[in-house]
Amino acid sequence: MAKNDWPLFEVFIRSKQGLDHRHVGSVHAIDAEMALTNARDLYTRRGEGVSIWVVASNDIVASNPEESGTFFDPAEDKAYRHPTFYEVPDDVEFL
Amino acid sequence: MSMNAPGLTEDQRNQAFSEYVGDESKVEPKDWMPEAYRKSLVRQISQHAHSEIIGMYPEGNWLTRAPSLRRKVALLAKVQDEAGHGMYLYSAVETLGVSRDDLFDDLLSGKAKYSSIFNYPTLTWADIGAVGWLVDSAAIINQVPLCRCSYGPYARAMVKICKEESFHQRQGFEIMNTMAKGTDAQHRMAQDALNRWWWPSVMMFGPPDNESKHSAQSMAWKIKRHSNDDLRQRYVDVMVPQAEFMGLTIPDPDIKWNEERGHYDYGDIDWTEFKQVMAGHGQCNKQRIETRQAAHENGRWVRDAALAYAEKKAARKAASKVAAE
Ligand SMILES: [Fe+2]
Ligand SMILES: [Fe+2]
Numbered sequence: 001m002a003k004n005d006w007p008l009f010e011v012f013i014r015s016k017q018g019l020d021h022r023h024v025g026s027v028h029a030i031d032a033e034m035a036l037t038n039a040r041d042l043y044t045r046r047g048e049g050v051s052i053w054v055v056a057s058n059d060i061v062a063s064n065p066e067e068s069g070t071f072f073d074p075a076e077d078k079a080y081r082h083p084t085f086y087e088v089p090d091d092v093e094f095l
Numbered sequence: 096m097s098m099n100a101p102g103l104t105e106d107q108r109n110q111a112f113s114e115y116v117g118d119e120s121k122v123e124p125k126d127w128m129p130e131a132y133r134k135s136l137v138r139q140i141s142q143h144a145h146s147e148i149i150g151m152y153p154e155g156n157w158l159t160r161a162p163s164l165r166r167k168v169a170l171l172a173k174v175q176d177e178a179g180h181g182m183y184l185y186s187a188v189e190t191l192g193v194s195r196d197d198l199f200d201d202l203l204s205g206k207a208k209y210s211s212i213f214n215y216p217t218l219t220w221a222d223i224g225a226v227g228w229l230v231d232s233a234a235i236i237n238q239v240p241l242c243r244c245s246y247g248p249y250a251r252a253m254v255k256i257c258k259e260e261s262f263h264q265r266q267g268f269e270i271m272n273t274m275a276k277g278t279d280a281q282h283r284m285a286q287d288a289l290n291r292w293w294w295p296s297v298m299m300f301g302p303p304d305n306e307s308k309h310s311a312q313s314m315a316w317k318i319k320r321h322s323n324d325d326l327r328q329r330y331v332d333v334m335v336p337q338a339e340f341m342g343l344t345i346p347d348p349d350i351k352w353n354e355e356r357g358h359y360d361y362g363d364i365d366w367t368e369f370k371q372v373m374a375g376h377g378q379c380n381k382q383r384i385e386t387r388q389a390a391h392e393n394g395r396w397v398r399d400a401a402l403a404y405a406e407k408k409a410a411r412k413a414a415s416k417v418a419a420e
Contacts, residue, residue, distance in 0.1 A: 030405040
């Protein structure tokens with residue numbers, strides 16, 4: 001067998017307690033367990049993480065850029081969801 | 096208008112894309128991009144990845160003969176980092192729809208290009224100092240502007256890489272400085288290593304601007320930020336005072352501070368040598384690829400074992416599931 005075609009896993013790392021896991025890249029591995037150790041070896045050589053998630057890239061469901069116009073449209077014209085929409089007199093404090 | 100908007104013609108998308116990257120916006124894997132942009136990135140990122148992988152060999156050559164445990168752990172960590180850099184970059188280039196196995200095949204078959212610098216031999220321990228100091232310094236100057244590259248995954252990989260390069264450069268400088276200020280024999284070794292590595296390092300920035308075939312388009316696409324010659328000038332300006340500090344002489348009699356330009360002048364580069372090495376006729380091209388092939392072959396049993404183990408585990412899991420039902 002010349003090729004491996006091992007599946008691709010996306011890697012997410014929590015850099016310290018109190019922060020979210022963040023996408024850092026991907027690794028190939030034969031299974032999820034191996035993906036975890038590969039991700040540790042590759043992405044945390046200097047203590048960059050306290051927790052790792054791996055997820056098979058094929059299992060990720062993503063929105064489509066071609067549809068982002070209509071997909072995100074419902075939020076686009078709702079300026080009243082932002083604090084800057086509201087008028088506040090200059091001399092009122094703590095608002 | 097977004098280049099992703101449905102129903103656009105090819106021309107409209109191209110136009111929207113140029114404006115988009117022109118505004119310093121970042122392109123992500125699923126965005127529409129011109130085929131030539133995608134191809135250009137695949138070429139650049141894969142060559143970069145291959146360079147990191149082949150770049151392990153000149154230094155790996157001295158791992159077992161490092162003069163102290165301190166030097167050995169440092170060099171081992173550096174070489175491991177270079178492997179990591181290769182992986183970050185393969186990961187980035189895969190987002191453009193190419194498979195890592197195909198890229199590996201291109202490297203193993205000798206089809207893929209990588210940086211010419213790694214086709215020079217590391218003859219003495221001083222070469223390890225010279226490589227860390229000269230080659231990693233050049234890499235940093237090349238790579239820092241790539242952290243702002245228009246293609247998101249490449250830019251993010253470069254941020255991680257640049258953070259790690261700084262230790263590489265320092266450990267090289269430390270070796271070089273120690274030898275340059277050591278015994279006469281050590282100083283001579285350091286000078287000899289500098290003599291052999293200087294010009295190949297200066298060539299790492301690629302052909303002169305008037306001959307660089309991909310440069311202008313890469314700049315327009317915000318993949319590249321500075322011309323080859325601008326980066327090379329920056330390199331010379333940074334390295335000359337460092338060599339002086341160590342009491343070493345750069346093997347270029349034309350190096351001279353130019354008050355008017357505010358830069359060091361330097362001599363003509365022998366581009367025939369560069370072309371020879373790129374064409375496969377450097378001192379170590381053949382050896383590098385053979386070493387890579389041997390490493391791949393010798394790792395086969397590990398890959399086979401991993402596959403067998405995973406299959407066994409999956410079969411056991413399936414069996415216990417059946418038993419439980
Ligand atoms: Fe590197
Ligand atoms: Fe490096």
